[in-house]
Amino acid sequence: MKAFEYRAPRSLSEAVALLAEKGEKARPLAGGTDLIVQLRGGRLDLDFVVDIKWIPELNQLSYDPASGLTIGAAVPCYRIYEDPVIRRVYPGLVDAASIIGGIGIQGRATWGGNLCNSSPSGDTIPALMVLGATCTIAGPNGTRTVPVEQFCTAPGRNVLRRGEMLVSFHIPVPLPHSGAYYLRFIPRNEMDIAVVGAGASVVLSNDLSTITAARIALGAVAPTPLLAESAGNALIGKRISDETIAEAARLAQQAARPITDMRGTIAQRRHLVGVLTKRALHGAIERAQKGASHAH
């Protein structure tokens, strides 16, 4: 690995100032499970590494039944899936947190790092999108908020400008009778990168028979993780049935723009989008019907 300098600021303002001053040759270090691999492989050339794990705002993990969930950007996967409130209220986040790498990776890999690495296959990203999560970004000119679906702009690229960093995610309180689910296809059971990932969230009517709102998001089938809005919207006002779910899956397949690479072909990925969208919807509907996401 090429030599670089290391700083571990204790405050957000200090970190932003360092990143702004050093520009392109500086990057935040969270869990390092992408960054250290890229530095070692020579894909990234830095003079300055800013360890952001000691900044209090980036480590918050708090749920308020009135305003929702705040996840600090430096919160690693294990804190998500070990948190009893998240397990109860946001099981769709637990789906994603518990499949990233193995236990050793989950001990380090953060939610902010997954989004900021901006890989089309990042597993947290569709899971956050379907829950309507927003990002709080801090920079030299103050803070701004960006919906997760607008954060990634191309493989490895995102909306962060010089000196900016991700501080936290905010996820609204789930509506009554709602549920979310995320899953992916990989050739083995764990320790692999998604060939396709699919997340879904639904809100059901009081009698649990009709879908009143839905979001579907896909991973690894476009240059960025993708919110398939047309697929989700097609479910609004529809009674739950195999036909309506199949129609949403078909629209998700249309929204996907997959490529062929070492993990899969265009045809296989398009097929998988159909299968996984159906499964994600069934999973989300089941949770909504069982009342998995009780806000209180």
Added chain:
Amino acid sequence: MPTKVHVTAKINGDEVEFLCEPRQSLLECLRDILNLTGTKEGCNDGNCGACSVLLNGRLVNSCLVLGVEIDGQEVTTVEGLAGARELHPLQQVFLEHAALQCGICTPGFLVAAKALLDRYPHPSEEQIRFWLAGNLCRCTGYDKIVRAVMDAAKKLSQRTGEVHP
């Protein structure tokens, strides 16, 4: 040329101080600076688990941690498992079950299995397989390793007088 950084940490219960460059991984620091060569290097990119250590009680891949990051923290390596006179029960059962052949993966498996048993003293076989999924072994076919961990769980709970549920 960045200067070396002074790091103070607790490793296997001992206060340790060393100098390292920021680019040196915890794995390099353990092996090349502190001469704790029990922790192995396999892939150097997070996939094989040979470099597994506990950082503040959490399983991590030491090839993906910088040495400077452990300043003020606690690390347990495979050298910290055995007691003064006897092997850790996990080490003992690995021998009894022939859960190793060439042995390069063994320190990583031992540390990962300890992380599991520290948290879940009575793991199911499926849980063991998930917890060890980040560790690769080219020799044993894994089954003996899984049996050994199940046996260790049993022995450890007998030792502490617990009843297996």
